[in-house]
Amino acid sequence: MTSKIEGYFHHFPPKSFNVAIETKASATMPGTRSMLVAQKDIKAGEVIYKESPIVATLDYDLHEAGTHCNHCLRVIVDREAAVTTSDNFKSVFCSSDCQIAAKMQYQNLLFSLEPPLPPQMSLPLPEEQKEQRQAAQEALVSHLAANPERTGSSLIVAELVARQLALETEKMITAMMPGAAPKAPGGDFTDAEGGGYLLADHLERLRFLETEAPSEEVKLLSDVLAAALPGLEAFDTPERYATFLGKVAYNSFGVCYNGGRLDRPESYTLKTRTPFGTSHQVGSAFYTVSSYLSHSCTPNARPSFDGESAAEANPDGTTELATDGSAELKLVATRDIAKGEELSVAFIDVAQPLDARRAELQAGWKFVCTCAKCKEEAEAAAGEGEKVELPAEDASKLEPTMKRFEKTTEEVPAA
Template sequence: MSRWISRFRKNQVVSLSSAIHHQKPSQASPPPIRVSITESAGRGVFATRRIGAGQLIHTAKPLLTHPSLSTLNTVCYFCLRNITPNNTSHHLLFCSEDCKHNSKVFYDVESRADWSAFHDYCRSQGLKYPLLAKRLACMIISGAASADFVDILQPASLSNEMISQMEEGFGLLRIAFVKADIMDEQMTFLSKQWYASVLSRIRINAFRIELAGGSYEDLLSMAAASIEAEIAVGNAVYMLPSFYNHDCDPNVHIVWIENADARLKALRDVEEGEELRICYIDVSMSRDARQTVLSQGFGFQCNCSRCLSGE
C-alpha cells in the first residue's frame, strides 16, 4: 500500500531497514527482507535471500485494532481472538489478563465515553475505519501514542464527498470526548485536519482480519459461515505489512490464525532481490473489476503482468 515517495525520505528507509534487522540475541535470525524505494511504486519490500514457497517470512503485531461492530461481544477487544461471551456480563471482553492489561493504552480513556451515537453513525453508513481513528485518538489522549503516530503510512486521496462525510464522524467523536469530560488540553490534536489525515491513511493501510482458525474443523466451520455472513472479526493497521505493494498475482500472502498477529508467507519460491508483493483485493475478480476496485479504493491503476495480459 505504498504508492508514494514525496513524504517518505531516504533516511527513513535506511532507519526502518536497520530496525527490521536489529534483533534481540534471543531471536534466531532477522527476517529475509529489506524496505527500499521502487522505481514506480514508492516503497517496497524486497527479499535479501532466496525464500522457499510456504516459508514464513515474518510476523507483525498491529499498531491499531478494532473489532467489527457485529463482533464486539464475541472477540477479544484487544487482539480480536474469538472467545465465548459470558451470558451474565454485558461488558466488553478480553481473552486474557495480558490483553486486558495491554488494552490500558486506550481502554481507560475509551471506557469513559458513550460511543452509542458514534457507533450508530458507523453502522448506518457501513463504515469501519472511523473505529480505528477513535481508538487512535484514545491512545493519544492516554499518552500512549503521539498525534503523528501513523504519519509514516501512505495517505489516500480524498474526494470532497469523502471529506464531507468525515465531518459528521469527527463531530460525533469530539462530542463523545467532551461529554466524557476529557480536558481541552488533552484534545488539542483533535482537529478536522487530523481526523481526515488519519482516515486517509487508515483507509488504504488497514487490513480486514479474517481468522483462519486453529484446526481443520475450524477452517471448515469458517468456510461454511462465510457463505451466510460477514466473517471478518475486525480491522487492523500494521507498520511493515503496509509497505508491501500490490500484485494481482502475488508471491506473498497474509494469514491470521487465532488473533490479529499477522503472518506473511511466501506463495512460491522468491529469489534474492525480488520484490515481495501481496494482493489487496479478491484475486478471483475479473480484470475490469480489479482495476475498478483498485482505482476507487486505492487510487492507482494496476500494471502487473496479470492485468497487462488481460487476464
C-alpha cells in the same frame, strides 16, 4: 529533514523480520514507492515474519454479539474465562492480557472514567468532569451503534489517535518521572531499533487516500479527549482526522481466518486488504510493517491470520474446527522469493475477472494494477477487440516530507 526520513529506514523494520523498506519503482504498482523487499532467500511456505497490529477493531455486529475478543479479534471459546468490562463500550476480551493491553493503549482514554495520568501526576476528577466525560463517551458509543457500517473506519481512527496520545503521554511521564509510567504490552512496532522514532514517525511515512472528515465524528472524538484531559482535543483537528481516516482506508487489512465468515452485513463497506474479500472478515487491523506491502494479482506472499492449531485440528485441509485465529498477521511466502525481491500480497480476491479486479482496486486504493497477470489479460482482451482502459496514475497521497523524499529518490539515476 531528508536525513531523518532516510535514517528511519536504517532502523525499521526490525532486522529479525528479514525484510527492508526500499524506495524504488514497483513491479506491480504505478510509480516509485516505499516497499518491503526480502533481505534473504525465502522458501515457499516459509513464514517471513509475524506482526501484531497497532490497533484492531471488530466488525460491529460481532462486538455486539460478544463472540470475539475486542482486542485480538480471537473467537471467545471459553465464555467463563472471558473478561467483560464495565466501560461505556461494553467490551469483551478473551483474557486479562488483552484487557490490560487495550486499557493501556486506547480503552482507558476513550471509554473509561479512570484518570488518563498516573496518580503521582493527577488529582481525583471532580464529579462535574466525570459527568462530562461519561456524557461524551456515551455520545461516541451511540454514534458507533447508529452507524455500524463505519465502525471499521471511525473506531479504528479513534483508537489510533488514542494510541498515539497514550504513547506521547508515556514518553512525557517517563522523562519527568522515570518508572512512573507502566509500559503497555505489545508485540507490535510503535518505535524502531534506534533513532528515537515513535508512532507519529511511522504514520507520517504511510500513504493515504484523500477523504473528508465527517464533522460529527471529529467533534465526538474531540469531546471525549477534552473531557478526559483538557487540551488533548487540540490533537484532533479536522485535517488530522481526515489524514488518519485516509491512512486507515489505504493501509488496513481485513482479518479473516479459518476461511472467513459468511454472515457479514452487506452494509459494511470499508475496503480492506484481504485476498478473501471483505465480505468474509471479522474485523480490521492496522500494521506499521505490513502497510508497506505491495499489491499484485500474482502475489509472492499472503497474509495469514490462522492460529497455530489450524493444520493440526484439520488434517484434511478444512479449518472449521480451528478457533485460535487472531489479528496477528503472519506473512507466508506463496513461492520461492529471492533476496532483494519486492514483497507483494493480494489486496482483493484475484480470482475475479480483469475488469472487476481493476474496478475494485481503483475504488479502494485509487490505482489500476499493472502486474504481469493484468497486462497479459489486457493484451488478450485488446486482441479480441474489447475496449481496454489504460492504467491511471496512482491517486494515493503522501505527506509533504515523504513526497519530496520519494521524488528525490525517483530522480537519482540507478547505479
